[in-house]
Amino acid sequence: MDAWLRTHTAFEVPLGLAVHAAGGPVALADAPDAVRGMLHLMRQNLAAMETPPVPRAFTALRALPQGLRVAVLRRFLKSPTAVHSGLNDPSPATAAELERLAEQFRAPAGAR
Structure with missing residues (x-):
């Protein structure tokens, strides 16, 4: 359960923050550089996890070419x-x- 929650957070938080900053999902979609930045954050978050992502399909964010992800x-x-x-x-x-x-x-596990 913890791995699933951390995976969800690794993906959802950058997505939600980027959507909010852009002014909505369609506005974000119209800003490819912002989408690339958001995907970069997601990949950083997933790489920093102590366990593999759950579900494992999120590993595709590491493997797929950037153009396809965007x-x-x-x-x-x-x-x-x-x-x-x-x-x-x-x-x-x-x-x-x-x-x-x-x-x-982002907080170390012992500080949470």
Whole structure:
């Protein structure tokens, strides 16, 4: 369970923060450099994990070529799934929660 939660955080926090900073999922999709930066953060987070990602499909973020990762994420961000999800919540409280999760994720295991 811990590995699944950490994997989810490694992926979801950079995604949520990037969407919030861009002004929504479609706006992020229209900013390929921002998508690349977000993917870079996701890969860093996954690499820093003490255990393999769960589900293991997240290892694809390490292996797939950057151009393919960017194209897939940009397509997802424009999809109805992303547009009608919690990603489209511009609430400052959502951004604050994501920032707090990012801090907790970066903290050493003994400090949590």
